[in-house]
Amino acid sequence: MSLPGEYSNPVQEARDLKDQKVSEAYQQGHDAEIPPSTANNSTNVDIEKAIPSQAGSTHSDERTLSEDLPKEAQAQEAADPDLVDWDGPDDPKNPQNWPDSKKWGMIAVLAAVTLVTPLGSSFFAPGVPQVMRDFGVTSNLLASFVVSVYILGFALGPLIIAPMSELYGRLWIYNICNVLFVIFTICCAVSNSMGMLVAFRLLAGCAGSAPLTIGGGTIADLFPQEKRAGAMAIWSMGPLLGPVVGPVAGGFLAEAKGWRWVFWILSIVAGAFSILFASLGRETYAPTLLAQKAARLRKETGNQNLKSKLALDIPPKEVFVRAVVRPMKMLIFSPIVLLMALYVAVNYGILYLLFTTITFVFERKYGFSSGSVGLTFIGCGVGMFIGMAFLGTMSDKIIKEKQAKGTVKPEHRLPVILTVPGGICLPIGIFLYGWTTDKGVHWIVPIIGTAFFGIGNLSALMTVQTYMVDAFTVHAASAIAANTVLRSIFGAVFPLFGLNLFDSLGLGWGNSLLGFIALAMIPVPVFFRYYGERIRTNPKFQVNL
Structure with a gap:
């Protein structure tokens, strides 16, 4: 399929080559090595839109690179007998x-x-x-x-x-x-x-x-x-x-x-x-x-x-530098990466706070033994499975509908019909778990609360991760790495104040504080559903990587 207007087949070849590199790089766990002029954060925007947006940047040779690189690379590869490749498409040594x-x-x-x-x-x-x-x-x-x-x-x-x-x-x-x-x-x-x-x-x-x-x-x-x-x-x-x-x-x-x-x-x-x-x-x-x-x-x-x-x-030292520095630059300077990572990190931190305190809560409040207390984690697991089944089905259905209309963009990974119910389930689960344990309600009720919590946590993680991959295709691996680092830090730090929090405020108000924090984070994916594309394509918010 050729692009409309003045851009002809060579530009389409550039896009195809870039898309192939992006896909292979992310699947292999690293960022795509693409000339800086084409490696901007608006990779999902058509090239005819992306090129003018760079007119004021130092990469003024955007169109030349896009048009000439594919044919030159192909000609060089065909003429270079020293390049070692698979022995044809059916090489049995190819995994x-x-x-x-x-x-x-x-x-x-x-x-x-x-x-x-x-x-x-x-x-x-x-x-x-x-x-x-x-x-x-x-x-x-x-x-x-x-x-x-x-x-x-x-x-x-x-x-x-x-x-x-x-x-x-x-x-x-x-x-x-x-x-x-x-x-x-x-x-x-x-x-x-x-x-x-x-x-x-x-x-x-x-x-x-x-x-x-x-x-x-x-x-x-x-x-x-x-x-x-x-x-x-x-x-x-x-x-x-x-x-x-x-x-x-x-x-x-x-x-x-x-x-x-x-x-x-x-x-x-x-x-x-x-x-x-x-x-x-x-x-x-x-x-x-x-x-x-x-x-x-x-x-x-x-x-x-x-x-x-x-x-x-690329020298080995450069590989290490890129692996460490690029995710941190995206986390600090990209508002999308920062806020989305923070949204997931808060959810993840509360999850591990729950994991580290639930044993003490059910042993002290309900008299569970150290053996039976492990069964209380099942509620969260059931909720995660429900969230995975619902989200996987609905997300694919929505994307297929958009594909049929030819209007797919990364922000469609954040439909309000999924992000809002998933976001609401998280504080609901926390409030239900906190106040029922505080009042000594039958143990099955707080476990049901943890199931709601599992649904909300899984929904946040899956929607944000798929959005980050689609929105930062060229640097998807670094965007996910930034997300992983921040959420793991929160997962390690949040539990440190869990027991002291409950000792000071009680299970009801202690968990309510966490619930209000989770409630305050719900607008984050909703905001990027409607304004994410504008931010992604704005040169002011693009990080020089």
């Missing part, structure tokens, strides 16, 4: 062409390790009162921090893991992080002080973030876009189920064997899955596989000029 049995075997072991690491975030929560007694700790701050510090590791780990995977491939990163996760979890089991336990929980979170950071990229390596849904569903069950199933099993285990056995069982399961992954896992990252092929051919032929077609002409 996209692997047999289904090999692909799904890889997905199975990936899903297993992706379940274990989120499980570790809350598996330990019901055993915290035992830890406090064993170490003689009375600080509410430490009681919460020993659980939430794991999530802080989820914020720090990806900053190292993501660029390392670009340099050395996915397989080595998976295996090294799996081994480190087992080692750090064992260290948690043998800890002899609260400080030692907190330190190794942080390190375990850093190592455990690997499958969450690059797992989606592995799936993109193996399957074309139209066949990824099933694999993505299986893989995403781990982050969804882990934090909910963890306390259910951990509660009974802590009651029967003590809190140390929670870590021993986690390390045993993680160790078994790590061995399984090391045995069945294979490298899937195309740039790494082609680099290995080029190295082999250089050795066999003696031609030292051979290099991978996908090789990045």
Whole structure:
């Protein structure tokens, strides 16, 4: 399809090339390397609109780059015999062409390790009162921090893991992080002080973030876009189920064997899955596989000029700098990234505040044992499943309707019919949970409240993440990284004041304060639904990356 008006086929080729690079880069977990003149935040705006908007910028060669780069690049590639590529579209060494049995075997072991690491975030929560007694700790701050510090590791780990995977491939990163996760979890089991336990929980979170950071990229390596849904569903069950199933099993285990056995069982399961992954896992990252092929051919032929077609002409130091600096620049200077990340971070912080305090609330208020208290987390899990089913169905339906009309834009990922009900469910759940526990209403009612909370939390996360991907396609990986870092920091910090908050204000007003904060955040996605495009395309708000 050609663009209307004066822009002809070469411009369409530029758009197609850019869209392809953007898609591949995001799927592989990094930003697209596109000339600065085309890599602006208004990537979803037609090029005929985007080019004039840059007229006053330093990138005055926008049109020349757009028109000439594709043909020049194609001609150079065709004339360069030293570029190493796959041996045709059916090359069996290309992960996209692997047999289904090999692909799904890889997905199975990936899903297993992706379940274990989120499980570790809350598996330990019901055993915290035992830890406090064993170490003689009375600080509410430490009681919460020993659980939430794991999530802080989820914020720090990806900053190292993501660029390392670009340099050395996915397989080595998976295996090294799996081994480190087992080692750090064992260290948690043998800890002899609260400080030692907190330190190794942080390190375990850093190592455990690997499958969450690059797992989606592995799936993109193996399957074309139209066949990824099933694999993505299986893989995403781990982050969804882990934090909910963890306390259910951990509660009974802590009651029967003590809190140390929670870590021993986690390390045993993680160790078994790590061995399984090391045995069945294979490298899937195309740039790494082609680099290995080029190295082999250089050795066999003696031609030292051979290099991978996908090789990045970027020094390792620059990869690290971009991975760390670009998300932070977007978080600080882009109003869309900042406010959307803050919206999700507040929701995420309240979620982990709930995870770290619910054990104390139900043990003290309702007399639950350390085993049965883990069952109270089921309400939140049920709510998340309901939210996922409703949101997934309605969001796809809305986008398909807009596609049929040819009017799709990123802001359609934020329909009021989804963002407002989802946003309202969150404070409703908090108010219901807070005041029913405060008044001692039957325990099933506050658990129903946590189900509403689960619906609202899942809705916020899914709508914002899909919007950020569509709105910042060129720099989608950095936008999501900024979102992840801020929400993980909030997830680690919010629980620190949870117990003290409830001791000071009571469960009713303490939770109401959180509910009012959540209520105040509801206008954020609604605002960007109507004004997001204007902000995205305004040169004043575009970050120089």
